[in-house]
Amino acid sequence: MHWIALRWSLESDSPDEAQPLPTPEALGWWALQYTPHVAWQDEALMLEVSACERLWGGRSSLMRQLAHENPAPDAVMRGAQGATSLIALARLRMFERGERRPKDIPAGLPLYTLSAACEHLDLLERLGCRTWGDVAALPRGGLTRRFGAALREALDVAWGLRPEGHSWLTLPDVFEQKLELPALAETAPELMWSANRLLTALQFWLRARQRGARALELQWTLDLKRFNGVNLPPHQQVTVRTAEPTQDMAHLRRLLSEKLALTTLAAPASWLRLRTLETDPWAGASTSFLPEDNRKGDKLHEMVERLSVRLGPQQVVVPVAQADHRPERKQAWRPALQKDKAPQDKSRKEAKETAKAKAAASQPDALYPPWLLPEPLLLEMDGERPCYRGPLSKLIGPQRVEAGWWGGKEDGGQPAMRDYYVAESPEAGLVWIFRERPSARFSPGEVRWYLQGFYA
Template sequence: MHWLALQWPQPDDALAADLPTPEALAWWALGFTPRVAWVEEALLLEVSDCERLWGGRRALLQRIWQSNPAPDLLQQAQAATSLAALARLRLQVAGHAPPAAVDGLPLHTLSAARPHLGVLARLGCRSWGQLDALPRTGLARRFGPALGHALDVACGRAPDVHAWVVAPERFVQALELPQRADSAPALLWSTRRLLTSLQYWLAARQQGVLALELAWSFDQRRLNGQALPPRQAIELRTAEPVQRMEHIQRLLAERLARTPLLAPARAIRLRTLETAPWQAATRSFLPEDQPRGDPLHRHVERVGARLGAGALRTPVPQADHRPECRQRWQAAEQALPGRGVGPGRNAEAAPSVPACVPGPLDPAWLLRPPQPLAQQQGRPVHQGRRLRLIAGPRRIESGWWSGAVADDGPEPPVARDYFIAQGAAAELLWVYRERPTSASAAGTGAGDRQADAPRWFLHGLYA
């Protein structure tokens, strides 16, 4: 077996103000080995069972030192047993060089011997080897069985048994702010410590976060004569599981910049609402497979957090024969993969409906609303000249059963004959003639329509 003993500054030390909490440090260690335990002031890791997975002991130790939250503040020691590693660590923290053999370790580095140091010193015992040389029966009668058992564990004659750290099922952490935060940047600065803890928890659980909530409580109940709620919160959702916090931090910065604080905050709390199993991206050595920039869903989420949920929209095809009803607009975040799926989301998503395929002669640009055209002898007129109909008619009669609603209001049923017309400058236009059975023209009133004079409309332009 091979044990590592790690020690950072204590929580009350000024140097530890920016460090994660002790609980988060244990989650960080769980990313390397499942056998992690806090023993007094040190974090102990047993790494012999997982060295092969990391490419050997040297590669594992190098990875641990590189990912250490505070490289300049960490004190570490190694040994074959947990108590021996802890004893070597205590000597290094005190500024003494530990001996090569376990027998030469001083007694004050063994926790079980500390209450009896005075008596043992009068007996001439000042090291682990001298204590181990005493008769075990008399040692147990004089000092109790705990001292002898601790010595057996430290020398490898008894198994190491500790309360192993286990990451909880859900992440919830709160933090008292060092001073009241009255602005979004001040709140975000304190949130980074919780985000670091969240990243360690996700790595320990092999999960990625899909939704989380940041809440902050106030230091007062009333402000300017108005009652305040107990807390204020914002919720973030991502299209794909996220384990690194750079993207989450950018989203929080955008949301907090748009969220006015009701009062100065005194404490914050971060909790996960939804997580999913983490699958790391497959690496490729081909240059064309290397990602460049942020993925599309991250760009959409960042713009949505900055401008609002409905500021960025995307078209959605619809199954409708009316040209103006073949698409609708929705928030771009709702069109991202994974939205509407999973716990806490809309599990009963609307079934996908195949969209109507545009005809081969349909134009690429539609006018909304269609523009009415004048007539000369029953022929449409555009820009003072009569149009020449070169293709058509194509009859569309639809919408009378659905009562569809478009972005600008309800869409009436239509009965039209579409033509491709040519103007004076040889431009191609898409026009239609209302049939007498039509209830109304798109975007125009129908009260002044004459039954014997069907109206003409310009509906599309060809490139």
Template sequence: MRWLAWLPPPIELQGGAALQPGAQGWWALRFTPRVALLEEALLLEVAGTERLWGGPAALRERLREQAPAHRQPRFWAEGATAWQALALLRLQCADRPPPRRLPHDLPMDTLSALRPHAQALEHLGCRTWADVRALPRAGLARRLGAPCLVALDRAWHECGQPLPWITLPEHFSLEVELPALAESAQALLWTGQRLLDALQAWLRARQRGVLALELAWHHDLRRIDGQPLPPWQALELRTAEPLQGTQHLRRLLSERLAHQRLAAPVDRLALRSLQTAPLAPASHGLLSPGAGKAGEEGEPWHQLLERLSARLGAQCLRSPALHDDHRPERMQRWQPALAPAAPSRTAPDGRAALWPAWLVRPPRPLDLRSDRPCLHGQPLALLAGPERLESGWWEPPGAADGQGLARRDYFVAHNAAAGWVWIFRDRASGDWFLHGVYA
């Protein structure tokens, strides 16, 4: 096992208790599902996920970049167990060098269970974990208690170490206390940004985007000028598309707060999600953002389409669009690039995932040899099929592209000269046709 330990910034408290236990570890759930808060540190078990991020070095670099306190990358430690990683982190924070042998030479004060007994153990000549472990277990248990032995066994990974794993709530809701009373709406922005950062970590871990959220603030006074005040005041933000980034949300929040007047000084701030939606990972475009000249940023794809359509004409720039038809050659049509896509009325055909990406237009007739279809002079072996298709009955024979009613049996075929191909037999005429080629 491989454990990484990180020292998070102080947790906001209200009434002496943490407002949201584990909220500071939400961002780490993007990298591994095994994240826990152990005493003052955040622990990540990454042995099962580090290969997905390109190896240990690449994962550590990503963690340093995306950790909320990435400006202090020295406060990272790595160990074979959670307690070893925590001990090494404590040494780093105290500017003490790591020992040569792990975990044998770790100082006693780096293990919390041994700290109350440090003076008694020093009188026995113990300075490190190995010195304590070398003492007779029965006598050590009578003098120090069983928890010390259990802690040492867990540090050596000789027994299980149950940890309170961090889990994400179903809905985001976070409340913090302001460091000072806010008397203007713009003064809420600094703490509001911290709430937005926590929201972003929650959205990324759940792979969702926010569509609506509510920012609320609590009044420090109950009455002003003899008039009762509501305890909370709130505003609602909505976005046209699911978002994870905080820059646009902060801009919206700043504009809304600029027109907001606080009824009284504010002492607490709360943020909760009202509506979220699944957010698919963004796919990269064919044109990179830096495709322009040196020192210039590239043009967004939709702006490029708008500019070219305006220059060349709407009919000169086309893009493929899905069409409601079961015949492979009619499943898409070319339309003006800026034309709105028509909603599909039929469910996608799951069988299309096994069809070739390259279709032959129009289908090419195949020769027969001993009732077997041939391509490039060699017979084709039928390896999968038949897959029956009947469609186009509403069109007259000879209709453009569709050729009216299509009654076909499709097969996956192969020979040494042509490779893997997709062919069909016309059930009306009995002829064979080549309709697709597999890459």
């Protein structure tokens, strides 16, 4: 077996400006990409890599990879190796003190590097024991009776006479982490410093699970139960939603900052919790050699999400295709961050037909103009020819549309029985007109023409 011991420490001149360390669980999730055998032991993160070190090109290559992928860029990561977890941890403690490696391992290791011996150091030193080998040379029975079985068992593990037992870290199915704030937060933006630690942990979890975040909830615990004579709830929270699954923590951080900037704390907060409400499988980022696909700046959906948080979800809307052949009813507008819900009261066959109709309605039509009027304009007639800035000459058509007969007033529109034409106006150019067929709503001899769109 072969073990690697890792430990992080902040050594910045301005610790307040440095990014906080990820949570211990997050560091363990990061290490799971290198080996499935990861565990915390005292102050160090332990990795057992004997079964996978060849995949990384050997031990030296793996150590360089770990140093290059340091999950805490503002912290110093120190590492050491050993045949057992106790030896790797002891060498790490010596490395942090700047002490040289002894020639005889494990017998020559200093006694302070063995956790099981820390509470007996004074007595062992009076007995003349300075190293692991000195203690191991004592009679087994007397050592166990005087110092307990834990010290003797630790020495057996260090020499490989007893198997090691660890509680290996595993990934939870749902991300949820709670963090105590270093000081009471009186305003919502003050929560962001600690929220960054939770977002870093979320990023490691998403990468390990191959998931993308769609909805998050940031919740904080209020430190008061009553304020100014008003009973307070135990928690407050904000929810952030994205239009597409994402692993971009910078984008989620901006969304949370925008949301918290509009939030007022009912009382100082003492705890913070972040959890995922919804995640989707992560397909990864696609790349392209085309210049137009590699433009700098934010993506469109990211800008829409930030504007929705800043202005309100009802203020930013997007078009949605409808299962209708009437041009004025082919699309509707809904909030950009509102998720489509599957029909609950329809059979599977009806739902499938509706989906096909929506897909058909969303397909572009070569005859459709780029600009539609809010309401069709009734045209004047010159005999039997419709006029709009002069008599119109029909070029293409008719394209017959018969739709809306299944609905009523609740449908929001009128049944349509129309013949559409592309026509040319002497002054306005190409226009899109239609004729309502006499059998629709009028008497047999009455024909009405309408202008509905323009061609650029």
